[in-house]
Amino acid sequence: MVLIQIFLVFTIIAALIAVEAPSALSSIISLGAVGFGLSIAFLWLGAPDIAITQVVVEILTLVILIRATIGKGVTEIRGNESKTLLIGSLILFGLGSAFFANYLSAFPEFGKSAIDVFSETPSQFYLKFGLEKAGGANVVNDILLDFRAYDTLGEATVLFTAILGAITLLNKDVFFGEGGEK
Amino acid sequence: MSGMSPIVKTVTRWVSPFILAFGIYIALTGHLTPGGGFPGGVIIAGCFVLLTLAYGKEKVDGVFSLKSASVTDSLASLSFLCMGLLGYVFGRGFLNNFIQSGFPGKAFELLSGGNMPIINVAIGFKVGGSLFVVFAYLALFRAIEEE
Amino acid sequence: MLTYLLAFILFAVGLYSVINKRNLIKIIMGIIIMEHAVNAFLILIGYRISGKAPILEKGTSVTEFVNSAMDPLPQALVITSIVISLGVVALMVALAVRLYQHYGTFDITEIRKLRG
Numbered sequence: 001m002v003l004i005q006i007f008l009v010f011t012i013i014a015a016l017i018a019v020e021a022p023s024a025l026s027s028i029i030s031l032g033a034v035g036f037g038l039s040i041a042f043l044w045l046g047a048p049d050i051a052i053t054q055v056v057v058e059i060l061t062l063v064i065l066i067r068a069t070i071g072k073g074v075t076e077i078r079g080n081e082s083k084t085l086l087i088g089s090l091i092l093f094g095l096g097s098a099f100f101a102n103y104l105s106a107f108p109e110f111g112k113s114a115i116d117v118f119s120e121t122p123s124q125f126y127l128k129f130g131l132e133k134a135g136g137a138n139v140v141n142d143i144l145l146d147f148r149a150y151d152t153l154g155e156a157t158v159l160f161t162a163i164l165g166a167i168t169l170l171n172k173d174v175f176f177g178e179g180g181e182k
Numbered sequence: 183m184s185g186m187s188p189i190v191k192t193v194t195r196w197v198s199p200f201i202l203a204f205g206i207y208i209a210l211t212g213h214l215t216p217g218g219g220f221p222g223g224v225i226i227a228g229c230f231v232l233l234t235l236a237y238g239k240e241k242v243d244g245v246f247s248l249k250s251a252s253v254t255d256s257l258a259s260l261s262f263l264c265m266g267l268l269g270y271v272f273g274r275g276f277l278n279n280f281i282q283s284g285f286p287g288k289a290f291e292l293l294s295g296g297n298m299p300i301i302n303v304a305i306g307f308k309v310g311g312s313l314f315v316v317f318a319y320l321a322l323f324r325a326i327e328e329e
Numbered sequence: 330m331l332t333y334l335l336a337f338i339l340f341a342v343g344l345y346s347v348i349n350k351r352n353l354i355k356i357i358m359g360i361i362i363m364e365h366a367v368n369a370f371l372i373l374i375g376y377r378i379s380g381k382a383p384i385l386e387k388g389t390s391v392t393e394f395v396n397s398a399m400d401p402l403p404q405a406l407v408i409t410s411i412v413i414s415l416g417v418v419a420l421m422v423a424l425a426v427r428l429y430q431h432y433g434t435f436d437i438t439e440i441r442k443l444r445g
Contacts, residue, residue, distance in 0.1 A: 001332070001378070008335040008369070015339060015362050019346040024354060031358050038365055045372050046382045046399040048216035050407055052208070054368075056224040057415045060313065061361065063231060067320055068422045069354050069435075089348040093341055100337050110332050111378035113400040123375075123402045127395045131385055135282040135295040136213030139383040139398070143405040144218065145298045149277040152301075153266065155409040156259060156308060162416035163312040166423040170319045216384065220412045290387055309412060316419045323426065 001111070007041040024069055032062045049140050185238035194236040201229040209306030213295040219302040223309025230314045239321050248318055255311030262304045265297050332373055340366035353425045353435040357418065364414045368407045375400030 011034045018030035035058030042051040108117045115123050126147060130139040134146035144152050185191060209222025230251075234242050266277040273280030282296025292299070343366060346359030376399060383401040385394055425435065432440050 005332055005335060008332065008339070011365070011369075012335065012339050012342060015342045018358055018362070019342060019350070019355065027355070027358065031361060034362060034365055038369055041369065042372060045376050046380050047372055047375075047404050047407075048382050048384075049218060049221070050368075050372065050404055050411070052216055053221040053224070053408055053411050056221050056228065057411050060224060060228060060231065060317075061415060061418055063235075064317060064320065064419060064422055065354070065357075067317075067324065068426050085349055089345055092344065092348070096341065096344075097337070104330060104333060107333070107374070110330060110373065111376060113375050113377050115395075115400055116377065123400045124395060126401055127383065127398055128391060130401075131289060131391070133282070134279060134298065135286060135289065136298050137290055137294075137385040138213055138215065138218070139385065139401045140404050140408065141213045141218045141298065141302070142295075143401055144408065145213075145301050146279050146282075146296075148405065149266070149301070151406075151409065152305070153262070153277070155413060156262065156305065158413055159309065159312060159416045160255075160259065162413070162420045163316050166316050166416075166420045167319055169420075169423040169427050170323045216382070218408070220408055224412070224415070313415065313419075316416075316423075320419075320422070320426070327430065 004041055004044050007037050007044070011037040011041070025066070028062060028065050028069070031065075032058055035061070049138070185241065186236050190236050194232055198229050198233055201232065202226060205229060205306065205310070206303070209302050210299055211292065212302045213298045214290065214292070219305030220309055222302070222306040224313060226306060226310030227313035227317070230310075231317050234318065234321060239318070239325055246314075248315060251311045251315045251318065254307055255315065258304045258306075258308035258311060262301055262308065265301055265304070333370065336366050336370040336373060339369065351436050351438055353428065353437060356437070357421045357425065360421070361414070361418060364410070368410060371403040371407050375403040 014030050014033035014037060018027045018034060021027035021030060035054060039051045039054035039058070042048075042054060108114070113123075114121050115127075126143050127139055130142040131137060134142035136142045136146075205222045205225030205228075207222075208217040208225060209219050212218030212222065230246060269276055269278035269280050273283065279296040279298070282294075282298075287294035287296070340363055343359045343362030346362065347356050350356055350359065377397075379397075380399045381397050383398040383404065385391075428440060429435055432443050434440065
């Protein structure tokens with residue numbers, strides 16, 4: 001448990017560096033450190049599927065960000081951030097932490113999930129009948145592809161829509177050359 | 183952009199088939215070991231992104247064009263949908279796991295889990311195809327900008 | 330409780346970046362950090378002390394497995410959310426690149442001034 005907290009503190013420090021670093025390349029690399037630290041934390045939290053996904057997705061995110069931004073002269077945009085925004089964000093932070101503290105008292109304490117607290121949860125059903133009804137040994141994949149396959153279909157649709165939006169934004173100059181909308 | 187140095191090109195040529203095979207393996211055995219369609223698909227996309235970065239857009243364009251990537255994407259999502267619709271014919275409803283309820287495989291083996299491995303591979307190719315398409319568009323956009 | 334609080338602090342760092350930075354790329358990075366924090370919080374909810382990964386092994390009985398496995402439901406939700414976040418990042422980067430091509434800068438105050 002202390003190990004998980006150490007990794008979370010590491011990700012917070014990396015996130016602060018990513019937000020405050022002056023050059024674009026170093027801040028993007030610090031963002032990578034956030035993702036990789038979280039992936040190790042996921043491994044300790046008993047979620048190897050998510051650790052694999054996190055590592056791979058983080059690599060592609062970094063490649064996309066670096067390809068899109070390096071060499072555009074964007075590295076130094078600093079200074080005169082407005083005071084009102086800072087005060088507003090501080091107020092937002094206070095409100096958020098108040099809400100968070102309020103809701104946190106309703107959660108079971110760390111280390112106990114809903115399975116331990118309630119007698120009948122969906123997770124218990126999935127764990128009990130995953131091998132029997134869906135046939136796979138990996139219960140996470142049983143949930144993804146059998147019990148909640150609708151979710152996966154909807155997720156594929158959302159991904160498709162996002163990619164379609166990105167392509168439409170980039171498309172005009174690529175295929176219509178100079179005559180495209182400017 | 184005409185690609186990187188010969189060292190990078192050689193290493194990429196040797197390594198990329200293994201990355202592709204690893205992606206397909208992760209997607210295919212997702213119901214037995216950690217993994218599944220989503221990480222497998224991102225690894226497949228990563229293989230082609232590596233090839234594009236190492237060899238440059240022009241040289242790669244003949245082997246896997248944007249069109250073949252989008253056709254792969256569409257075919258994979260269509261096969262996912264067909265597996266769902268076949269549930270009406272052979273099973274109890276949409277996306278019903280009809281193979282598992284009809285012919286249950288032996289547990290802990292590759293041919294268990296009914297139509298889960300099929301859908302996993304379909305999701306893998308869908309995610310890989312769409313992510314590679316968006317990366318290729320970004321690379322093309324940048325190449326045109328630099329001209 | 331402290332562990333939940335750390336995930337919340339990570340979220341707050343991302344929120345600070347989104348509200349207070351003028352660079353579009355920094356704003357995108359703030360959104361990515363917030364996504365990471367939410368994913369970490371969901372996984373932390375499903376954690377059980379001395380639990381194992383929710384993958385059945387040969388020879389374990391099902392009742393023992395139910396008593397020792399992590400909560401699989403948040404993991405199944407997070408695995409889709411991570412991949413969706415990659416698609417959303419691609420969309421945001423495409424938007425930022427188009428804005429840069431149009432206005433020649435990533436500074437949002439400049440873009441607001443130039444308008445049109």
